[in-house]
Amino acid sequence: MSVLTVQNISHGFGDRAIFEDVSFRLLKGEHVGFIGANGEGKSTFLNIITGKLVPDEGKVIWSNGVKVGYLDQHTTLTSGKTIRDVLRDAFENLYALEEKMLKIGDRMADVSGQELEKLLEEMGNIQDILESSGFYMIDAQIEEVANGLGLGAIGLDREVQDLSGGQRTKVLLAKLLLEKPTILLLDEPTNYLDAEHIEWLTKFLQEYENSFILISHDIEFLNKVVNIIYHVENRELTRYVGNYNDFVRLYEIKKEQQLNAYHRQQQEIAKLEDFIARNKARVATRGMANSRQKRLDKMELIEKPREKAKPTFFFKEARTPGRFIFTTQDLVIGYDKPLTKPLNICLERGQKVAVIGCNGLGKSTLLKTLLGLIPCYEGKIEHGDYVIPGYFEQELNSDNENTALEELWHEFPSYTQFEVRQALALAGLGNDRILSKMKVLSGGEQAKVRLSKLMQRECNVLILDEPTNHLDVDAKEELKKALKEFKGTILLVCHEPEFYQDWVTDVWSVEDWSNKIV
Incomplete structure (x- = not known):
């Protein structure tokens, strides 16, 4: 059963297209790795399916009753709350039910007869919901997830405004896992996790019964937790069955097949063009030449697989320091x-x-x-x-209004525009990204500007x-x-x-x- 269907999505920023006629489906229980190079639109896709962005064209259809949990590292935590307070917020609907049950208990002292029976029945229903939802084990659940992600060592009574960026991300991830949504959307969850906490999250996701979509560049992690790969490249989205290693093998086969088909077609085109050039002027063969021209005109051209430009990093060495x-x-x-x-x-x-x-x-x-x-x-x-x-x-x-070009040029004003563009291109940024503002670049693209x-x-x-x-x-x-x-x-x-x-x-x-x- 499909819990999410994306139909013919197209989206872009300014004159830059991110997706063109992209479709996607998420089946119940699928563990999806969403992969692609920096700047291809992975986080944009999550923002589209969660409704934070409206696509230029196409539809996003969620199944009824689906509860979506999204790890968004830009989410803020309320000052004055402790880690434990934030994690308990994951169960706020259950606490609200408990409060309702307590109020029913207070009302029962003032009623009798049919109304009392009605309140008893309502209280029993709430009690059943609380018990089946593990309400009386909430503190144990919080301790288990918090310790798994290393929050127990920090202290659950520590106030969130005192936490580092990595610690805040751990709190948000722990809260999300405790909420147990139908669909988990995780954007680079291992970025601030240490090896032992990645191991805990790996086991959690391996045993996770519901579906999730995971953006990650951690190959070892992907290989252990996903069973479907969606690869975004050149505004297209392609589905592969298996983990990351399976994707690499199938992707290489697909590229080789596409390249062979391209070369065969180019040879055929060359033969047709040669025949047309030699025979279109002769009366006896003009008909055959015209026939081949029509065939050539109707031919659907196979595009040569494009190699993604890889960044090249090197660091200039200054004079030798002391020992x-x-x-x-x-x-x-x-x-x-x-x-x-x-x-x-x-x-x-x-x-x-x-x-x-x-x-x-x-x-x-x-x-x-x-x-x-x-x-x-x-x-x-x-x-x-x-x-x-x-x-x-x-x-x-995160609110840097400079373009990538301005960011580098401000620091090296003696450079020519050509030198600035060349430096950014060397780090793997294309012309369209060089003129984009830093705040709209992906995290990986921002890192490339800083490395440049x-x-x-x-x-x-x-x-x-x-x-x-x-x-x-x-x-x-x-x-x-x-x-x-x-x-x-x-x-x-x-x-x-x-x-x-x-x-x-x-x-x-x-x-x-x-x-x-x-």
């Missing part, structure tokens, strides 16, 4: 309170270090402190000689805070290659072991330094 990049003496990081024990660590020239650990333990704070962007809570940092850092920050202003800016500066130390978030598979592979080839020093915060484990020299876990119980 030590930085050395800390009893360094404690934090804002209004300390996040770590006193740290005595050093980063040496040529080291490539991955910084790992749960959200909220201070990974980003550590990077900013080492760069001098925020002061040490206690202790001090000594920087080595000739250290020239290049910094990739995790989060930027970083590539324009000479540096001997790269400080990277979650650079793989939102990047598509090709971009991640190219970035990994560039970091392997960089001869300088790297300090990288990343939650994807498969991205860094075969090239870093050291791994630092902030969990070993934290004041918190993890």
